[in-house]
Amino acid sequence: MLIRRLASLPLFVLLAGAGARAQLAPSPDAPPVSHAPAQPEDDQSVATFKIQSTLVDLFFTVKDHSGQLVPHLNKDNCTVEEDKQPQKWRNFAAENDLPLTLGILLDTSGSQQYVLPLEEQAGAQFLDQVLRKKDEAFLLSFDVDVDLLQDFTNNAHQLARAMNKAQINTAGGGGTGIPGLGGGTVPTIGQTKGTLLYDAIYLAANEKMTQETGRKAMIILTDGDDQGSRTKIQESIAAAQRSNAIIYVILIADTGFYGGFNMGYSGYSAAKKLSEETGGRLINVGNNAKKLSEAFQQIQDELRTQYVGTYTPTNAKMDGSFRHVAVSCGEGTHVQVRKGYFAPNAGEPEKRPGQ
Known part of the structure; x- marks a missing residue:
């Protein structure tokens, strides 16, 4: 499907829904609903x-x-x-057994170059195992832009194909640079962009999750660092809380990437705040494939x-x-x-x- 470039427009345009460009639009599929029969008040679903x-x-x-x-x-x-x-x-x-709505948010900034293949493999396996007949999921990537890679679907293979097509994007700097530090030209609207984590959460909550009912969770694979979002961290948390979406953050990072630039890794505290305030959890896997698979299994067990x-x-x-x-x-x-x-x-x- 056509990848939808989102972050190149101001947020108010994206959320208004009146622009000519593609954006995070409501799903054409019916949202998950429960068909359980009515029960007495104390026991009804x-x-x-x-x-x-x-x-x-x-x-x-x-x-x-x-x-x-x-x-x-x-x-x-x-x-x-x-x-x-x-x-x-x-x-x-x-x-x-209540229908489950999932949003997978994939960090495709330059710092994720060497862990992206691990994320794609483990994420595809997780979706294949967790999705049931009434469930739906969508896939976003975020870097200097926020892209809708796959709208709501129950098809795990379709989601896996979209995930496997995700690419590292550093705004023309290739996959090895940090925008602003030799990583290429950064497209800006008012301020420098790098990794639009908070914008991605805000858009996913408001444009995708709010319209859904039942159990909702975002699973974010990232190093936790945000660079250049218009949305503040507390605004992204509030958006998730309003939509009743739990946030799980799988903290995954190529630590050598940060050491090579003598940069302190600062994503942990933000990721912890995002997950804990929405009822989810932070799972730190480093760049270990086994720990990543175990993290997805833990999330699956908790959601079920x-x-x-x-x-x-x-x-x-x-x-x-x-x-x-x-x-x-x-x-x-x-x-x-x-x-x-x-x-x-x-x-x-x-x-x-x-x-």
Whole structure:
């Protein structure tokens, strides 16, 4: 398919949808939906609720002290607080078969030259294993541009073909230079570009994830460094939180690339912030192929061993504020859940946070 060049236009043009150039457009495919029959309120699936009042959906995993996933919990085992105020579960269930929407974001900047083949091989294997009949995934690459390599599809082989066509892009500097450090001319609109990580997350959340329902996750393969995004890191996190998309960051880097330029590797802290605040996780694999495969397996296990809890917040104000959320499932356990959500604004169409 035609690769869609995104970052060559200002963000407001990309998001407005009125320009003549191609962009991250809504998927032509129907979004994943649940066809489960209606059940009593205490047991019914979160995907069958009707939007009549503000409900908050939380997708999360629970692990024990050794890092093993904890199955078979119920609403009596876990508590939820919003802004430190106890809330009451309206719904709680272990869900391993709700439709899954995935976004694969692939760093194709110059620093990834020698690890890109590892990413392509392991990523293709992961997609082949994880995608089920009702699931969908799309593929983005980001460097000095943000490109939609494959729109939503359930076809793992189609995604793998698109991934294998990904190429390192340093804006004319080849695959061995850093833009701005002898890596070639950098196309600029207001500021220098290099690796548009935060722009890619922002666009993926707003243009692809927001329209979907059910479980949503972005898997980002990157060294964590951003160079030149118009979007700030907190703005990209907020976009992911608004779309209820979990972010997993697989930190993969050719460390020799950085040492050769006497540059400090600074991607870890940003990657950790992106993942933890959205309920995901950072997995550091270096440039080790075995660790990369294991990282994908861990993500697959977590996505297939999730709980979904729903509650009606006691704070009914529709003021657009950020509400902090905490879930606890007993001593000795660790809950992996997003840090909060944005309440709807008065006058906006009623919509559940997380849909």
